[in-house]
Amino acid sequence: MTAFLRFLINGVSLGSVYAIIALGYTMVYGIAKMLNFAHGDVIMVGAYISYCGMQYWGVPPVASILTAMVVCTVLGITIEGLAYRPLRQAASLAVLITAIGMSYLLQNVALMIWGANPKTFPQTFINGASLNVGDMSISSATIITILANVLIMVALTLFTAKTKMGKAMRCVSEDRGAAELMGINVNRTISVTFAIGSALAAIAGVLLCSSYPILQPTTGSMPGIKAFTAAVFGGIGSIPGAMLGGVLLGVIEIFGKAYISTELGDAIVFAVLIVVLLVKPSGLLGKPMREKV
Amino acid sequence: MKKLLALVMAAMMLLSVTAVLAEDASIKIAVIGPFTGPAANYGLACQYGAQVAADEINAQGGMQIELICVDDEHDPEKSVNAYTYAMDKGAQMIAGTTTTSPCLAVSAQAYEDRVFMLTPSASSDLVVADKDNMYQICFQDPQMGIIPADMIAEKKLGTKIAIIYNISDDYSTGIYEAFKAEAEKVGLEIVSVTTFTEGDTDYKTQVDKAMTAGADLVFLPIYYTPASMILRAAKDINYAPVFFGVDGMDGILALENFDASLAEGVILLTPFSAFDTDETVVNFVEKYTAVSDGVVPNQFGADAYDAVGALYQACVNAGITGDTAAEDACELLIDQFSTMEYTGLTGTMQWDETGAVNKLPAAYVIQDGAYVPLDK
Numbered sequence: 001m002t003a004f005l006r007f008l009i010n011g012v013s014l015g016s017v018y019a020i021i022a023l024g025y026t027m028v029y030g031i032a033k034m035l036n037f038a039h040g041d042v043i044m045v046g047a048y049i050s051y052c053g054m055q056y057w058g059v060p061p062v063a064s065i066l067t068a069m070v071v072c073t074v075l076g077i078t079i080e081g082l083a084y085r086p087l088r089q090a091a092s093l094a095v096l097i098t099a100i101g102m103s104y105l106l107q108n109v110a111l112m113i114w115g116a117n118p119k120t121f122p123q124t125f126i127n128g129a130s131l132n133v134g135d136m137s138i139s140s141a142t143i144i145t146i147l148a149n150v151l152i153m154v155a156l157t158l159f160t161a162k163t164k165m166g167k168a169m170r171c172v173s174e175d176r177g178a179a180e181l182m183g184i185n186v187n188r189t190i191s192v193t194f195a196i197g198s199a200l201a202a203i204a205g206v207l208l209c210s211s212y213p214i215l216q217p218t219t220g221s222m223p224g225i226k227a228f229t230a231a232v233f234g235g236i237g238s239i240p241g242a243m244l245g246g247v248l249l250g251v252i253e254i255f256g257k258a259y260i261s262t263e264l265g266d267a268i269v270f271a272v273l274i275v276v277l278l279v280k281p282s283g284l285l286g287k288p289m290r291e292k293v
Numbered sequence: 294m295k296k297l298l299a300l301v302m303a304a305m306m307l308l309s310v311t312a313v314l315a316e317d318a319s320i321k322i323a324v325i326g327p328f329t330g331p332a333a334n335y336g337l338a339c340q341y342g343a344q345v346a347a348d349e350i351n352a353q354g355g356m357q358i359e360l361i362c363v364d365d366e367h368d369p370e371k372s373v374n375a376y377t378y379a380m381d382k383g384a385q386m387i388a389g390t391t392t393t394s395p396c397l398a399v400s401a402q403a404y405e406d407r408v409f410m411l412t413p414s415a416s417s418d419l420v421v422a423d424k425d426n427m428y429q430i431c432f433q434d435p436q437m438g439i440i441p442a443d444m445i446a447e448k449k450l451g452t453k454i455a456i457i458y459n460i461s462d463d464y465s466t467g468i469y470e471a472f473k474a475e476a477e478k479v480g481l482e483i484v485s486v487t488t489f490t491e492g493d494t495d496y497k498t499q500v501d502k503a504m505t506a507g508a509d510l511v512f513l514p515i516y517y518t519p520a521s522m523i524l525r526a527a528k529d530i531n532y533a534p535v536f537f538g539v540d541g542m543d544g545i546l547a548l549e550n551f552d553a554s555l556a557e558g559v560i561l562l563t564p565f566s567a568f569d570t571d572e573t574v575v576n577f578v579e580k581y582t583a584v585s586d587g588v589v590p591n592q593f594g595a596d597a598y599d600a601v602g603a604l605y606q607a608c609v610n611a612g613i614t615g616d617t618a619a620e621d622a623c624e625l626l627i628d629q630f631s632t633m634e635y636t637g638l639t640g641t642m643q644w645d646e647t648g649a650v651n652k653l654p655a656a657y658v659i660q661d662g663a664y665v666p667l668d669k
Contacts, residue, residue, distance in 0.1 A: 003505055006530075007498065014495045055550060108329055116333030117588055118518045119549040130529075139529065212494045214522055218331045222492035257498045262487040263460055265498075 005136055007258040008251065013142035015250020017211055019149050020204040021227030022234065022242035024197040027156065030237035031173045031193045034092065037099040038079060039201060040224015041106035046072045046202030047121065047209045047219060048114055054122050061124040068202040076198025077191050085187060103221070110217040118216040121209035141211045148207060149243055152200060156239050165192055173237070226253075226269070233273055235286020244284055318615040319357035320608055322347075322601060323379035325365050325372060325399065326391030331491070332367035335593050339391045339413050341585045342597030345577060350605050356614065358605060365390060369398035376402060385619045386410070386626060388600040391593070393417045393463045400427045408619050409626040411604055413596035417463050421648035426623050428630050428648040430596045430603070430639065432564065434464055437539040438471025440654060441512065441562060446479040450560070451510025451535050453484045455503035457496075457523060459515050460488035468514035468539060484508050489519065497526045504532040513538045517545035524555040535560065540654070544591035546662060553662035562654045564639035565595035566664045577638055592639070599637030606635055 021043060028036045046068040053064025083102055087095050128140040160166035168189045171179040180186050208223060209215050227246065234245025249269060256268035276284065324343045326336030340362050347358045361379045365372035372395030376387070387403060387410040390396045396415035403410050404424045411428045412420060418433045445451055454476065459465035469486075476483055485506035487499040500523055503511050511527075511534050513520050520542055527533065535558065538545075542561040546553055567578050567589050577598060581590040607613075607629035613622050630644050640652040657664035 003501070006501060010495065010497045010501070013497075017494070111329055111333060115586070115588075116329075116337055117547070117549060118334070118521075120521065120551040122550060123552075137530075208494070212522060213525060214518055216331075216518070218492065223494055254495065254498050257487075257495075258502065262489065262499055262502075266490065 002136060003258075007254050009136060009138050009142070011251030011254035012247055013139065013145070013211060013250070014254060015230075015247035016142065016145040016149050017204070017208050017223065017246075018227045018230045018250050019243045019246025020145060020152065020200070020207055021223055022231040022246045023149070023152055023156065023239065024200045024204065025228050025231040026234075026236055026239060026242040027200070028193055028197045029231070030239075031169045032084075032190045033173070033176075034084065034095050035099060035228070036084075036194075036197070037096070037224070037228075038102040038106055039197065040220035040222075040227070041103050041110075042072055042076060042079075042198050042201040042220070043205040043208065043224065044110060044215075044217065044220035045075060045106060046198075046205030047215050048110060048205075049202070050206050051119060051121060051209075051215055054124070055119075061126075065203065065206050068206065069199045072198040072202035072205075073195045076194040076201070080191055080194040085190075088187075103224075107217045107221070114217065116217070118214050121213040121215050123213075124210065126207070126210040139211070141207070145207045145211065148203060149246075152203075153239055153243050156196075160239075165189070169193060229269070229273055232283055233276060235283030238283070238285045238287070241283055241285035248284075319359040320386075320605070320613065320615050321359050321361055321382070321384045322604060323376070323382075323384035323387045323389065324360050324362045324597070325375045325379065325387060325389035325395075327367035327395075328362070328364040330366040330368075332392055335414065336364070336367070336391045337585070338588075338591060338593035339389070339597035341581055341588075342413070342590065342594035343388055343601045344584055345580045345594075346598045346601035346605075348580070350601070356605075356609065358601070360388075360601075365395050367392050367395060369395045372396075372399050373402055375399075380406070380408065380619070384408075385613070385615075385617060385622045386604060388413065388597065388604060390415060391597075393420060396420050400424055403427070406619070407623045409623040411600050411630075413600040414593050417467055418649070424648065425627055428644055429650050430600045430642070431592070431650070432540065432652075432654060433649055434467030435471035436654075437562065438468040438473075438514065439475045441537055441539060442472050442475035442479055442481060444562075444656060445510065445512075445537065446476075446481055450537065451508075452482060453506070453508045453510070454481055455485040455487075455506060455508030455511045455534070456483060457487050457489070457499045457503065457511060457513055457515070459491065459519065461490040462515075464541065465515050472512060472514065493519075496522045497529070499523070500526040500532060501530065503534070504530065508534055510535045510537060513542065516541040517543070517548065521545055521548055521551060521555070524559070528555055538562070540564065540592050546659070546664075547589040547591065553659075556659045557661075559659045560656060560667060561659070561664075562656050563592050563664075564652060564654055565590075565592045566655070566657055567591070568664045574638060595638040599635070599639050599642070602637050603630075603635040603642070607633060 024039050049068040049071045050064040053059045053067050126141050130137040130139045168184045172189045230245040230249040231242045234241030253269045257265035326339045328336045347360050351357050361382050361384050363375035363379050365375045376399045393415045409426050413430045416431045416434050421427045458469040485503045538561040540563045543563040611625035611629050634643050642650050642652045656667035658667050
């Protein structure tokens with residue numbers, strides 16, 4: 001029983017990291033209708049910037065996270081402006097390939113700047129005392145990640161529901177052409193979306209590396225793919241869906257590894273995804289898409 | 294006038310030919326490995342190690358070496374392209390490739406073309422199998438499984454063994470299989486076997502299963518990056534078995550910002566230790582860190598250094614020069630390597646007829662952030 005609970009906690013801990021990455025994916029997909037495959041790599045950049053902040057520039061952890069958020073925001077807007085905006089009218093396949101190219105570009109630039117040798121992410125306030133219940137312990141990194149998730153989820157939901165920019169985002173998401181006719185600046189709206197998504201990526205990067213402390217140029221790629229899966233699982237475009245999908249994916253992965261086989265951990269995750277998509281093609285919380293005739 | 298002009302032209306051509314000849318006198322060795330991409334730290338270590346060796350040899354005067362370094366991104370297809378590129382550039386022999394799967398692809402081609410290959414680090418036994426022109430500097434994977442099993446049984450380091458290995462990696466899987474077979478022979482009890490794949494983020498589950506199974510020794514036939522995560526995960530749940538790693542564990546202390554106290558007591562098997570106070574090692578570490586921007590060399594760097602050194606010794610003995618064709622050099626080098634002995638950073642080596650190396654590994658235990666020989 002305690003082993004079961006321990007695995008559950010591990011699963012939630014891993015899942016909450018997936019969830020926070022998935023929020024960025026789902027946000028960009030929901031509004032810009034594109035899969036930003038470079039998201040995982042923006043996470044890696046965010047983690048490196050905050051690492052540099054703490055290790056080389058001697059700034060306190062909170063300031064280094066803020067710096068990472070600023071750098072990632074600028075990076076996100078730049079990527080969108082240089083690589084994705086010129087392709088706004090192009091086929092979605094072209095944009096997808098550009099995003100994959102961007103992902104490799106970021107990885108290789110990071111390799112040039114920070115080198116191939118992995119770095120161990122420092123222990124910060126995020127890795128404080130762990131919470132002990134009986135003989136189980138929940139690490140503070142997990143608790144902080146979950147809290148950050150909930151906070152970001154609520155903030156994003158309020159932002160899209162209440163603010164002018166948020167409403168503009170929903171309009172662009174629903175019908176880009178009509179939104180433009182109504183006087184909404186589509187390009188600016190999408191830029192803001194990327195800015196928010198990338199700032200979230202910086203936070204996700206720091207939280208990912210606080211729980212799983214190896215930082216190298218490929219750090220973001222596998223969690224990025226898993227988080228993308230989580231976003232699809234929860235219903236891509238849906239903010240609570242990303243959170244639910246992420247946590248479930250983490251729990252399934254850990255239970256699969258713990259009770260079935262470590263070799264099949266990933267296979268089980270993707271098998272569950274296929275089953276869910278067969279039964280509910282729009283994901284757990286996704287809205288079914290109506291084709292307009 | 295015309296005659297004079299022709300004479301001058303002819304003389305100039307002759308001069309330029311001799312100039313080319315003089316330039317070409319250095320032996321061209323191709324170094325192929327992943328300098329970018331996920332396996333870049335292994336490829337770069339080999340490149341730096343080879344560079345240090347070439348610089349040393351060239352500084353001594355005499356026959357010179359020119360390295361042709363080509364990136365293969367740890368991809369078999371790109372590796373074959375890299376090989377073709379290097380041969381076009383006039384390479385006469387290969388010190389490579391760094392990683393196993395690309396090495397299998399390139400060695401098949403090099404066997405056809407009759408080009409001699411000496412890999413510093415591709416450790417699968419399949420790499421040299423059925424190829425008379427393919428030699429290794431590193432230990433073969435099965436040896437890295439057999440030696441630890443014998444050592445654990447003999448020195449009674451543990452009674453209940455857990456194994457965590459990387460199922461997506463030939464190196465790790467090869468060692469695991471050899472270890473398992475040998476463990477059965479010497480009567481070790483294996484209580485838990487778990488795996489992970491390249492790029493996994495979570496290792497807590499594997500460590501938890503080892504703990505639940507009551508293992509008092511965890512065998513880690515893996516590279517140091519995932520190993521560092523496993524050590525952290527064990528610390529988080531207050532699980533403190535003996536951790537036993539092999540040569541892939543070498544480098545863990547060079548991980549930037551790594552908390553060395555996590556590795557306290559870890560046993561590892563490696564042919565090379567950067568902590569050695571031997572003069573040649575100290576000298577190598579100093580030169581290596583100068584080219585690597587401060588990264589401390591691990592066995593990959595040392596193996597590549599030895600690969601270039603051994604090739605050079607064989608070339609000198611066989612009378613190979615920069616003008617020898619790759620096919621001729623291949624036969625001469627095969628004759629040399631099957632009989633010669635070479636002493637480098639990773640010990641004194643001889644090669645058997647398959648191309649596998651024969652040298653002694655040493656077991657170290659990590660104490661206070663340094664390697665200490667296990668028996669001392």
